[in-house]
Amino acid sequence: MLHPRALISFAALLALCLASPLQAQPYDYDPDNGEEINELCAGCHGEFGQGGKDGEYPRLAAQPIEFTMNQLRLFRDRKRKNLAMVEYIDDRQMPESDIYDIARYLSEIKLKTQLSPIDENAPDFDAYARLLESKMTMQIPKAEGDIERGSKLYNKECDSCHGKEGWGNHKKAVPMLAGQYTNYLWRQVEQLRTHRRIHDPDEPEEELLNDFSDQDLTDIFAYLSVMDD
Template structure:
């Protein structure tokens, strides 16, 4: 039985990224999967965010913040400390999660085709992720997003790997709302180069509702 393409690709990562210990990242992910899902897809409608496909530098930075208790999160306390999560482990799990690709739909398939592989299609279906459409004015959200957010988070909300800017499209809307609240209350810092940045406070809830409505359909 042929192996799914994504598994073949992941198996090549140790050679492609010699500083990245794939097996260690995979092992660490078994712990993360309890909340964030086997493929980093998150869970419980955004109680646990999507991690798959996020820039590894962004993920590593957040893990350092959790470990150093600079980003409060009770759910992470028992899993992230200097003994359980040394720098190399942070690097390995971050690179592992960055490489996971979650599709939003399966391609058409003919079950009667000689090449149809039901098991492979079942495995592929487990890696699907489609964010529910959020309420709001999508067109207005698109305009505001393109004007205010796209320069950092990308035209389609897919983030920027080189600049460690996280993707917003494909992330749970409930989770995004929780982070907005934390940014507004200064529990999290939106821009470390401008710690007094009030960007999230400058948006009205109505504007953010529309932005999130737009982001929720980008990957449709």
């Protein structure tokens, strides 16, 4: 049975976001600049922000703009440690306008969870279009765990912030959990539990996730892994 503190929103417990009120951006969106910046990101995170290497690099596509911007600022200010990001996110290389452009560009990428049915023998079959569609299709491998129990836990603790089926909340800058690599989610759990990643800078010693057992999280992640957008 979960400790009473676990009744706190799972969004706060999992803390995979640094949610803050959305602010009007003083920049004109430059999609060409966003696309150009994404060419650098693609080396690790994929051409369409789909991530890779089974979660070594997380999915960025369709994440809320303000959430992505917050994370880039944390990397830039060395408040979230990631050596691979340092050379790309230094303030001299990526001002706020660039951060906005890439965050918005990535937020507008929509990845399908399954390919559309098609007849490869049809006279109008377009092999290149099919290849492009396959690149923009991403389905998370089913994770081990009790999906039914995970569904109940998620609906009780998480959906008010992360959405009914885990696809995030753009208005609140809360990230998606469904559609994200399970291995990546586990790494964030470990970093939050050991304070290598800080959820709230105003409470750096805040203990998160301690009221959830590994089995609780295993079941929640199993449920999220079978969600279709």
